[in-house]
Amino acid sequence: xxxxxxxxxxxxxxxxxxxxxxxxxxxxxxxxxxxxxxxxxxxxxxxxxxxxxxxxxxxxxxxxxxxxxxxxxxxxxxxxxxxxxxxxxxxxxxxxxxxxxxxxxxxxxxxxx
Amino acid sequence: xxxxxxxxxxxxxxxxxxxxxxxxxxxxxxxxxxxxxxxxxxxxxxxxxxxxxxxxxxxxxxxxxxxxxxxxxxxxxxxxxxxxxxxxxxxxxxxxxxxxxxxxxxxxxxx
Numbered sequence: 001x002x003x004x005x006x007x008x009x010x011x012x013x014x015x016x017x018x019x020x021x022x023x024x025x026x027x028x029x030x031x032x033x034x035x036x037x038x039x040x041x042x043x044x045x046x047x048x049x050x051x052x053x054x055x056x057x058x059x060x061x062x063x064x065x066x067x068x069x070x071x072x073x074x075x076x077x078x079x080x081x082x083x084x085x086x087x088x089x090x091x092x093x094x095x096x097x098x099x100x101x102x103x104x105x106x107x108x109x110x111x112x113x
Numbered sequence: 114x115x116x117x118x119x120x121x122x123x124x125x126x127x128x129x130x131x132x133x134x135x136x137x138x139x140x141x142x143x144x145x146x147x148x149x150x151x152x153x154x155x156x157x158x159x160x161x162x163x164x165x166x167x168x169x170x171x172x173x174x175x176x177x178x179x180x181x182x183x184x185x186x187x188x189x190x191x192x193x194x195x196x197x198x199x200x201x202x203x204x205x206x207x208x209x210x211x212x213x214x215x216x217x218x219x220x221x222x223x224x
Contacts, residue, residue, distance in 0.1 A: 004156075041216060043200075101147070102157075104156025
């Protein structure tokens with residue numbers, strides 16, 4: 001039981017490049033989330049999903065897109081990366097309500113030059 | 114939306130009780146209060162969750178007064194390994210879309 005895994009762990013992009021971050025969970029959780037954390041700051045919710053095939057915007061959705069084609073996977077896409085998107089990205093999952101415990105992945109450190 | 118306010122940092126010593134308070138003046142009737150712990154280069158980890166009065170588990174206690182406008186996370190005997198950032202989170206039970214982590218409290222436990 002791996003919990004929540006994220007791929008890749010590190011990535012460096014040039015401005016304007018695109019990439020996809022993959023989050024996978026093996027706990028059969030309904031809810032999945034993508035957060036970003038800037039240095040010395042708390043986590044900010046980018047997008048979330050309450051089930052397969054559904055997505056919704058969080059606090060800071062601009063510049064990102066997501067997809068949840070399979071229950072166990074939640075993809076975060078950057079179509080045209082900007083230096084302001086340099087951050088650590090965390091994925092999380094929870095069983096089925098916003099009050100449920102969230103289980104976090106190890107994070108992806110993204111640098112946009 | 115219910116936002117939270119926590120001290121930016123706290124210092125304590127090994128073996129002493131540690132209390133971190135969080136203010137959430139706009140908490141709604143169905144909101145729960147959850148605390149997470151985060152070590153450097155790791156994702157946050159759930160510590161404890163409560164709705165009212167007192168909740169205790171093997172790691173910590175959570176005290177919530179009757180008006181629920183604040184909560185206090187208590188670590189009974191701080192250890193060096195408790196040095197981390199602690200986040201107070203007001204989880205929205207309703208269909209509202211936003212879950213808000215505050216800036217957290219950086220706790221430093223000294224020998």
